[in-house]
Amino acid sequence: MQKEDLVYFRRWFFEYVNRLFSPDSFIQENLELKIEHTERVCENILLLAKSTKISEKECMLAEAIALFHDLGRFEQFIKYKTFRDSESENHAILGVKILNKERVLSRLSGEEENLILKAIEYHNLMEIPENVETCSKLYFFSRLIRDADKIDILRLASEEYAEEGCRNPALELYLPDAQGYSEPIVSEILNNRMAKVGDMKNRNDVKLLRLSWIFDINFPATYSLLKEYGYLEAIMASLPETKETGILRRHFENYLNDIESETRYGNSKT
Structure with missing residues (x-):
């Protein structure tokens, strides 16, 4: 991956979410919440990646994974008004489908594209599948996005609980x-x-x-x-x-x- 690839991915992401603007204030509030979440997960994953001393190219791969990890959340919430996968559809799989349909990652090598898609697919599972070798890049990046994601969800939850009168029922899964x-x-x-x-x-x-x-x-x-x-x-x-x-x-x-x-x-x- 090159720097221009990451620039393209960022531009595509924001163009995509801007197309999904909703006149429903509750839906739009939660779409904006997920945009902010995505930005913070990108920050978190870079902090974690740099702590492991990986290369600049690998840091860019990590950021791309973070940028797209919740891509499916936007269409999910517009259609179902919930973030609960069991009552709608698996948002990670939905995000992978969108990326494939839009051919967003086609500018990358097959290896890099597959790594990003698989890390997104695995980020919300109870555990990384056993068939993923623990010494593989996929295992490393899957663990990285899972940690970066959790950090920000815990941030959001802690702030939400501190504001007793301003709760978002979608975050509490109703x-x-x-x-x-x-x-x-x-x-x-x-x-x-x-x-x-x-x-x-x-x-x-x-x-x-x-x-x-x-x-x-x-x-x-x-x-x-x-x-x-x-x-x-x-x-x-x-x-x-x-x-x-x-x-x-x-x-x-x-x-x-x-x-x-x-x-x-x-x-x-x-």
Whole structure:
């Protein structure tokens, strides 16, 4: 990939999203939200990429992946008014279809085009498919976009929860503001696993699911950024004070302390 390719991709992206302007203020608000999200994920992925000392060309590949990772979200929200894939369609696959239909990546080599498309396809899965070799470029870039994406979603969530009177129901997947927590989600967290979207029953569960993403963080720099920004603490503070909350808070704190110790002594799984 060359610099002019990335310039072309940026120009195409903004021309594309501008074509989708909606007179419906709720739809347009969420389209603009995704534009801002995309820009921040591009910033995040470059921070993470540079922390790994990869080449300038590889940094451009990473930015292209970030630029297009949520491309399908725009048509998804216009058509279904939801960001929940299970109630609409898989936004990653939709984005890949759009890129293929528009032949946006045709100026790249076949290897680069395939890498970008696959990293986009895998970015929202529970885990990267087992058939992807852990030493491959695809595995590296898939982990990179997954971390960069999570950082900004956690940012957005923490800011949303801080503004109690200005909530966007689409970000909470239209779930009710009910008391309690889903037991399967609590169980997954206490076993250091990411919670499942299908187990969410209310807004508290959405918060816990997002917090559970710390069990799928891939780079030490990601943990450092999350600690610096305080997103996890802000989301945790927005949960009601209950016995379960106290247990979960201590579990998260212990897990993060263990990760920090492993990273400090050069024994991190990342």
